[in-house]
Amino acid sequence: MSDVSYPKDLKYTKSHEWIRVTGDVGRVGLTHYAQDQLGEIVFVELPEVGRELKQGEVFGVVESVKAVSDCYSPASGKVVRVNERLVDSPELVNSDPHGEGWFFELEISDSGELDNLMDADRYDKYQAEEGAH
Amino acid sequence: MAEPKKTPLYDQHVKCGGRIIDFGGWALPVQYSGVIEEHRATREKAGLFDVSHMGEFRVTGRDPLGFLQKTLVNDIAKAAVGRCVYSPMCYPSGGCVDDLIVYRLGEKDYLVVVNAANTAKDLAWMSDIVRDFPGTTLADESAETAELALQGPRAVAILRKLTEEDIGSLGIWACRDGVVIAGRRCLLSRTGYTGEDGFEIFCSPGDAPVLWEAVMEAGRPEGLVPVGLGARDTLRFEAAMPLYGQEIDAERTPLEAGLDRFVSFDKGEYIGREALLAQKEAGLERRLVGLEMVGRGIPRHGYPVLDAKGETEIGYVTSGSYAPWLEKNLGLAYVPVALSGIGQKLHVGIRGKAVEAVVVKTPFYRRTRR
Numbered sequence: 070m071s072d073v074s075y076p077k078d079l080k081y082t083k084s085h086e087w088i089r090v091t092g093d094v095g096r097v098g099l100t101h102y103a104q105d106q107l108g109e110i111v112f113v114e115l116p117e118v119g120r121e122l123k124q125g126e127v128f129g130v131v132e133s134v135k136a137v138s139d140c141y142s143p144a145s146g147k148v149v150r151v152n153e154r155l156v157d158s159p160e161l162v163n164s165d166p167h168g169e170g171w172f173f174e175l176e177i178s179d180s181g182e183l184d185n186l187m188d189a190d191r192y193d194k195y196q197a198e199e200g201a202h
Numbered sequence: 203m204a205e206p207k208k209t210p211l212y213d214q215h216v217k218c219g220g221r222i223i224d225f226g227g228w229a230l231p232v233q234y235s236g237v238i239e240e241h242r243a244t245r246e247k248a249g250l251f252d253v254s255h256m257g258e259f260r261v262t263g264r265d266p267l268g269f270l271q272k273t274l275v276n277d278i279a280k281a282a283v284g285r286c287v288y289s290p291m292c293y294p295s296g297g298c299v300d301d302l303i304v305y306r307l308g309e310k311d312y313l314v315v316v317n318a319a320n321t322a323k324d325l326a327w328m329s330d331i332v333r334d335f336p337g338t339t340l341a342d343e344s345a346e347t348a349e350l351a352l353q354g355p356r357a358v359a360i361l362r363k364l365t366e367e368d369i370g371s372l373g374i375w376a377c378r379d380g381v382v383i384a385g386r387r388c389l390l391s392r393t394g395y396t397g398e399d400g401f402e403i404f405c406s407p408g409d410a411p412v413l414w415e416a417v418m419e420a421g422r423p424e425g426l427v428p429v430g431l432g433a434r435d436t437l438r439f440e441a442a443m444p445l446y447g448q449e450i451d452a453e454r455t456p457l458e459a460g461l462d463r464f465v466s467f468d469k470g471e472y473i474g475r476e477a478l479l480a481q482k483e484a485g486l487e488r489r490l491v492g493l494e495m496v497g498r499g500i501p502r503h504g505y506p507v508l509d510a511k512g513e514t515e516i517g518y519v520t521s522g523s524y525a526p527w528l529e530k531n532l533g534l535a536y537v538p539v540a541l542s543g544i545g546q547k548l549h550v551g552i553r554g555k556a557v558e559a560v561v562v563k564t565p566f567y568r569r570t571r572r
Contacts, residue, residue: 108233111500
């Protein structure tokens with residue numbers, strides 16, 4: 070496993086999504102660990118703009134050559150924007166998972182829920198344990 | 203669950219950075235550098251595979267040919283010494299027990315190579331049949347046999363560096379025993395499961411690590427990479443080669459799977475002949491076709507296939523993937539014969555949505571001579 074430092078300004082889920090909160094908008098993506106486990110991403114299914122998501126709800130799917138995986142929303146809210154670049158360039162999820170490989174943005178409806186998520190240090194330990202299995 | 207078995211090349215996989223998974227009870231690498239990269243390297247240059255998990259049975263004694271003719275649906279009599287024959291093996295129903303390759307090593311000496319996951323089932327099935335052939339012996343040599351596959355357009359050039367033997371003269375579907383490669387005696391065949399030119403190398407488990415290292419070293423300047431199970435599957439899939447448990451199984455016959463040319467109706471009696479002949483005469487109800495996605499989505503094993511309107515379920519996907527060389531989302535599927543023509547519009551049910559697809563010619567990929 071390559072050494073990656075998980076950005077401090079993100080919050081992380083146990084299912085390996087991240088969220089970057091700016092005001093009341095959260096940008097969501099998949100962690101480095103998740104993309105590394107999946108291998109080369111060849112397909113991403115994004116949520117529709119306007120869809121209301123609950124924290125923990127499946128918002129879409131990523132597919133590597135060999136595997137299909139559900140992705141879960143780190144927070145509740147309305148989808149306001151999706152990263153259209155992933156339609157033609159799903160490999161961005163591999164090359165820049167915490168940056169250009171983001172999935173969508175949502176208007177967070179309950180910021181209190183964000184307390185359920187892990188900070189970078191806790192997630193780093195968590196993913197290291199998952200990887201050791 | 204029991205600890206997965208290691209092939210004699212386990213240490214090599216770990217050293218090469220392989221990501222090891224439990225594949226039907228075998229600890230094998232699903233990938234090294236990445237499925238897409240390994241797939242493309244095999245199409246463009248060469249790939250080296252550990253296929254030591256495959257099962258090998260030796261058939262010798264009084265009447266090995268009679269036994270194989272009764273057990274298999276292809277005509278094994280057409281194999282001269284030094285030739286290989288692919289054949290499905292069927293139940294009386296015409297459904298498949300397995301598909302396999304028979305190597306004729308001598309006048310009355312055959313090696314049968316079967317799918318790893320089916321080894322125990324096949325051995326039991328064939329052992330029952332061989333009892334009707336007194337003096338004919340069926341021996342499981344799987345544990346004493348390791349197997350490497352060297353595949354791709356550079357395979358000949360790489361192997362030439364390691365042997366005195368004129369391997370270029372070994373024809374497609376030919377085999378030669380006692381070939382010395384890197385100082386080790388091997389059984390060499392011009393066969394494979396990738397749609398490329400290449401070889402399969404059978405050796406003793408003790409010799410496998412030395413052979414692996416020697417082939418890797420000779421191949422590195424030619425662009426050879428180690429290839430895991432992931433790309434092994436996508437390579438065979440692009441070439442539309444059947445995989446047991448997906449395209450063929452106990453429920454589907456070789457005729458439905460489009461394997462007609464490996465089913466003989468003029469070699470005499472064999473297990474499954476009656477059912478296969480009846481199916482041939484009655485005409486097929488369904489057959490295996492290639493699908494190319496028109497809409498966005500990747501077909502996967504088990505997904506439903508829907509009609510042109512996307513309303514009625516009419517079939518199912520057996521294998522599906524992003525095809526790394528062709529860069530398309532493709533599938534193999536069973537559909538009614540009436541809806542199996544090239545250009546037929548269909549749909550694949552992907553997570554509850556009907557996504558448009560079209561029937562296309564198979565194999566999806568066919569190599570051109572380079």
